[in-house]
Amino acid sequence: MLKVKPETACIHAVRDATHSTGAVGGTIYQSATFAHPGVGQSTGYDYSRAQNPTREHVEKMLAALEGGTDALAFSSGMAAIAAVMELLSPGDEMIATDDLYGGSVRLFNNVSAKNGVTVRYVDTSDSVAVSAAVGSRTKAIFVESPTNPMMKVSDIGAIKRIIGDKKILLIVDNTFLTPYFCNPLALGADIVIHSGTKYLSGHNDTLAGFVVVRSPEIAEKLRLLQKTIGAVLSPFDAFLVTRGIKTLAVRMEKAQENALKIAPWLGKQSKVTAVHYVGLSDHPAYALSLQQAHGFGAMISFSVDSAKTANAILSNTKLILFAESLGGVETLITYPLMQTHADVPEPERLARGIDEKLLRLSVGIEAAEDIIDDLEKAMQ
Numbered sequence: 001m002l003k004v005k006p007e008t009a010c011i012h013a014v015r016d017a018t019h020s021t022g023a024v025g026g027t028i029y030q031s032a033t034f035a036h037p038g039v040g041q042s043t044g045y046d047y048s049r050a051q052n053p054t055r056e057h058v059e060k061m062l063a064a065l066e067g068g069t070d071a072l073a074f075s076s077g078m079a080a081i082a083a084v085m086e087l088l089s090p091g092d093e094m095i096a097t098d099d100l101y102g103g104s105v106r107l108f109n110n111v112s113a114k115n116g117v118t119v120r121y122v123d124t125s126d127s128v129a130v131s132a133a134v135g136s137r138t139k140a141i142f143v144e145s146p147t148n149p150m151m152k153v154s155d156i157g158a159i160k161r162i163i164g165d166k167k168i169l170l171i172v173d174n175t176f177l178t179p180y181f182c183n184p185l186a187l188g189a190d191i192v193i194h195s196g197t198k199y200l201s202g203h204n205d206t207l208a209g210f211v212v213v214r215s216p217e218i219a220e221k222l223r224l225l226q227k228t229i230g231a232v233l234s235p236f237d238a239f240l241v242t243r244g245i246k247t248l249a250v251r252m253e254k255a256q257e258n259a260l261k262i263a264p265w266l267g268k269q270s271k272v273t274a275v276h277y278v279g280l281s282d283h284p285a286y287a288l289s290l291q292q293a294h295g296f297g298a299m300i301s302f303s304v305d306s307a308k309t310a311n312a313i314l315s316n317t318k319l320i321l322f323a324e325s326l327g328g329v330e331t332l333i334t335y336p337l338m339q340t341h342a343d344v345p346e347p348e349r350l351a352r353g354i355d356e357k358l359l360r361l362s363v364g365i366e367a368a369e370d371i372i373d374d375l376e377k378a379m380q
């Protein structure tokens with residue numbers, strides 16, 4: 001593998017070794033099965049649920065960008081998280097960030113609970129609270145940072161130090177920062193998760209999920225689980241993610257540049273009562289972010305003065321699309337209350353500040369001035 005800077009790695013870290021045509025664009029192996037050269041022989045590929053060259057290529061790319069020994073590509077971010085949860089057994093406990101992606105909460109409370117795994121929600125941005133929550137049955141700590149939608153940041157290195165040499169897996173959902181801005185494995189995480197649907201593919205045109213691991217033993221367990229459960233990434237979708245990653249660096253830089261203009265602007269609007277963006281110097285984890293990441297990302301959430309204002313913004317923006325998801329070239333606005341977090345029980349939701357006045361913005365790569373102009377007119 002070439003030793004190069006991250007933006008170069010996004011393009012060149014892995015070369016397609018499976019063909020000799022010299023094709024610079026990707027190769028899509030749209031094949032479910034692979035013929036054996038002879039009895040007891042294999043080309044290395046037998047059946048695409050086990051492995052497919054197009055999927056293998058994007059997996060190697062993720063492993064290279066995150067600094068892992070292996071990466072596995074799934075059909076969605078949730079499929080990736082569901083597979084990781086199969087590493088736990090009935091009776092095990094997991095500590096999870098209390099401000100998680102709504103789909104993860106739905107998985108833990110409905111599926112993991114039924115499978116005998118107890119998930120305890122803790123403010124993982126508070127290392128003391130994490131330390132106090134660790135018990136004899138704790139087998140994993142699941143961290144999302146920055147969180148969705150409140151943008152709280154957890155100190156990954158500090159949590160690793162709390163774990164010490166206990167057999168507790170540290171799992172980090174790195175969807176918001178991507179490997180371009182943060183590498184949790186280098187900070188002590190054992191497993192990194194991505195919804196590849198977001199920044200990695202980057203164009204709102206495919207679903208994908210990734211699990212990147214440090215240890216070969218865990219990789220082997222996950223390979224067996226993936227082959228057994230079967231929620232693998234299709235060859236065409238694998239190609240789309242590989243293509244998306246080629247521009248990851250420029251997209252992340254531009255989206256962040258826009259967010260660094262939009263967040264302070266929001267802060268000055270009379271109808272905006274709070275802005276949550278890690279890149280604002282008054283964010284509680286601004287210094288920590290500078291230390292453990294190379295960027296702040298481009299996710300902003302903000303509160304307005306009334307539900308009426310929130311509704312006006314959602315109804316009146318012309319450029320910004322009112323749609324779920326994030327991380328694409330288009331700026332999207334969401335209403336966490338009714339979309340991503342609709343399934344989180346109300347008391348828990350309100351305790352986390354997710355009410356009828358909170359909006360979330362996934363800043364895209366349009367001109368910042370146009371995004372600001374659209375927000376300004378919609379707010380009037």
Ligand SMILES: *Cc1c(COP(=O)(O)O)cnc(C)c1O
Nearest residue numbers: 076077078101173175195197208
């Ligand atoms: C979207 C998202 C997921 C789930 O990924 P899908 O690809 O939608 O299944 C998990 N974690 C975070 C932080 C997300 O934003």
